[in-house]
Amino acid sequence: MNIREWALPVYTILMQMAVGALLMLWLVRAASLRRHAPAAVDRVLRLPLAAIWITTLTAVTASHWHLSRFYLSPLAVLNWRTSWLSREIIFTVLFFALTTALLWLLWFRDGRTRLKTALGWASVAAGYGVIYSMSRIYLLPSQAFWNTPLTLAGFLLASILLGATAVPVFLVMDLKFTEVACNADVGRAGAATDAAMADIGLRQRIIRHSFGWLAAAALVAAGLAPLLSVRLIEMLSHGDVAAQTSLALLLGLYRPLLILRFVALFSGVGGFLLTAWRVRGTRMPLNLTNSVYLVCLLVLVAEITGRFLFYAVHVRTGL
16 A cells, blocks of 8 residues: 555544544543532643544545545535535544534633533534544445445444544653643742642543443443454355455455454553553552553554455446
């Protein structure tokens, strides 16, 4: 695959990560609002939401590498009545705009909790509109490997897996930044302020309360992934010549990559379960940086491998 061909896997994976991460982050927010003041919770979510915004921007930028003349991309929305590609672009722009507005509210406007809540869920809905439209683009009769509802199911599972493992990275990253700022205050004033210590404690409690169910979500999604693969193999085995060729490639030439995908996936999710168990059994602080980064990296490797197989194994039938 050349650079233009890699633009699509990069876009789809990063966009699915951003959408899944926003869903998980907003669930973290909903759970945290039951225990803590809205203003304090929104302060915790600022950096994680900024990371999601940057991920979305990177995905959109990467998608333009697939185009010969990227400056003509706005014209693609003109066919929104009949084209799923046009609808995908519209939902992507809407998701980015809503996420930008939400980020601005969290950073520069106190209060307005209901507006932030509604805007966050609207962003999530637009994001899953992107994923649905994205999957419909690949439902082509000439592509037996893609032309199945399992394509949509696989993209949805990818968003859950990537989101559930990316949000812990964002939360731990935010905690580390807060601790560094607190240590800087100690260096200047000789002691940490009560507000700084309260911010650190709040972040630790949110991490402790959210890691368990985030790991459970990742486990459920990871458990469904091999079932989808088995179902796809069964469907291909009863398909036409193109389907049989895709199956031969998947279980022949690309079998090592298929195995690598699931080894990386379950290693990452298993590491996340262990990390969540460690967090639950302590009062903090723990050094979680290395473990959450490794978990996210392994799941990302699994999804990159799976997306490579998605593009490499398909075989066209007819024109």
